[in-house]
Amino acid sequence: MTLVAAALVLWALLWLLNVRLANGSASGTRAVQLGVPLIFGLTLLVMWELIVRGLNVPGVILPAPTEIVARISRETPTLWADFRQTFLKGALSGYAIGCTAAFLTAILIDRSDFLRRGLLPVGSFVAALPIVGTAPILVMWYGFDWQSKAAVVVLMVFFPMLVNIVAGLSETTQMQRDQMKTWAASYWQGFWKLRLPAAMPFIFNGLKISSTLALIGAIVAEFFGSPIVGMGFRISTSVGQLALDMVWAEIVVAALAGSAFYGIVALIERWVTFWHPSQRR
C-alpha cells in the first residue's frame, strides 16, 4: 500500500513541478518544452511500476515496466528477427511498392480529365474503407511469408497516397501554369519544375499517414497466418501463452519502429520542403 501512496504523492509532486515549469518564466525555452512531456512520461512509467508492485498485479494482467525492459534485453535476437520479418521485409517493401504505384497512377489521372473525375471519387471512397479486412484473402493468395504482408501494405497505402498526390498536383494556380505555358514548357517540364515541387507538402502528408498504416497492415496481416517469426505472429502467440511481458516488448519495438519511420519521413520532408510556410521557424 505504501508503494501506491508513494506513487500518488510522486504524481502530485511532479505534476506541480510541471505546472510550475509550464507557467513559469522559462516556459518558452526549448529545454522546458522538451522537459515537460518527458517528466510527464516518466511520471506515468514510475507510477505504473509502483502501482503494479504495490498492488501485486499479476504479470498476466499487467507486467511492470522493469519486467518488460528485462524481457527486451533477454529476447533481443528474437525481437530483431521479428522486426526484420515484419518491418524490413513486409512493411517497407509494401510501402515502397504502394507509394510508387500510387505516384504512377496519380500521373495517369493527372493527364486525363476523364480518369480524374472517374477514379478519384472511387479512390477516396476506398481510402475510407477498412482495407485491413483484405488480409485473409491476400494471405490465401500470396502464402504465409512476407509477400502477403507486403501486398496488404500496398493496398493500405495506395489509396491515401493517390488522393494526396492528386490533390497536391492540382495545387498550383492557373496563373502559375499559364506562366509555364508562356515559356513554352512541355508537360514534363511543367511537371518537374512547377507542379511536383508544389505538390511536395501533400505528398509528404500522404507519406507520413502511410508510414503508420504500413506498420499496422503488416502486423495485422500476420494475425491471419504467418511463418513462425514476425511481430504480429509473436504478439498473437504470446497473448495465447499469457506471456504479456513479451507482448509489451513487441509493442515497444513496434512503437519505436513506427515513430522512427515517421520521424525519418518528417526529416526528409523538412529537407525537401524547406520553402513551405509550415517549415519556417
Place this chain on the structure above:
Amino acid sequence: MRQVFPVVVVVAVIVALWYLACVPMNIHTALTDAERAGVAVTPEGAAVRRDMSAIGLALANPGQWGDTLAQDKPRLPAPHQVVAELWDTTVEKKVTSKRSLIYHGWVTLSATLLGFAIGTVAGIVLAVGIVHSRAMDMSVMPWAIASQTIPILAIAPMIIVVLNSVGVQGLVPKAIISAYLSFFPVVVGMVKGLRSPDAMQFDLLRTYSASRGETFWKLRLPASVPYLFASLKVGIAASLVGAIVGELPTGAVRGLGARLLTGSYYGQTIQIWSALFATAILAAILVALIAGMERATLRRMGLGR
C-alpha cells in the same frame, strides 16, 4: 450526369477486370473438376498442369471459362457470387440466424458505436483540458501526437485477453479498442478547432469583458465544430477497424471480423468477400451519416456552402 458518368465507367471497368481475373485465378481447380467429370481438357493430368501458367491454361481451355465463375471455394469469387451471397445472408436469412450478416454486422456495429461514443467524449474532454491548462498542453499534447505514429492496433489482442481474464467479455473490450482508436484523432482535431479563432476575435470578447466560460461557449466551441466533424469522420472509420480487429484474436464467433477469420480458416472465400463488402458498406454508411450531420449542422450554423 457529367459527374456520374466517369465514375460509372470506372466501376464498370473494375467489375469487368474482376471477371477477367477470375478465369486464370480459378482455372486450375476448374480444370481438375472438369477432368474428374470426364470432360477432355488440355493438357491432361493435374500434376502436369500444376506448374503451368494460369493464363496459358485459360487460353488452352476456353470451354471451362464458365466453370471458373461458379465454384464453391474459388480463389477469387466472381462479383455475382459475392452479390448473391450478400443477398442470401442479409435478406433471405432471419436476422437472428447465425448465418445472417445483419446479425454479425450488428454485433460489430454496436461495439463500434459504443467505442466511438466513449472515444469522442473522452477526446473532447481532454481537448478542453489541454486548451485551458498550459501544463496539460505541454505534458500531454506531444504524447497524443506521437501516439498517432504507433501501430495501436497491435495492442488489440492483449486488451481482449487481459479484460477476458479479469472477467470482462463481449462488447466492452472491443469497444475499448474502438474508443482508443477514435480518441486521438478527436483530441488533435478538437485542440486545433478550439484554438482556431484568431487573436482579433479573442480580443473582441475581451473588450466585452467575457469570462473564460463565456469565451468557451460562445467563441471556441462554435469555431471548433468544423474541425470536430472532420476528425469524427476519421474516428468512426478507425473505430470500425478497431472493432473488427478486436474480434480476430480471441477466435470470436460473432461479428464481421469473426466472419473474416472463420472464412479464412475454412477456405470459404465467398464468405470472406461478402464479409469484406459488408464492412465496406457499413463504413461507407457510417461516414456518410457523419457527413450528412456535418452538412446539416454547418448549414444551421451558417457555415455551410
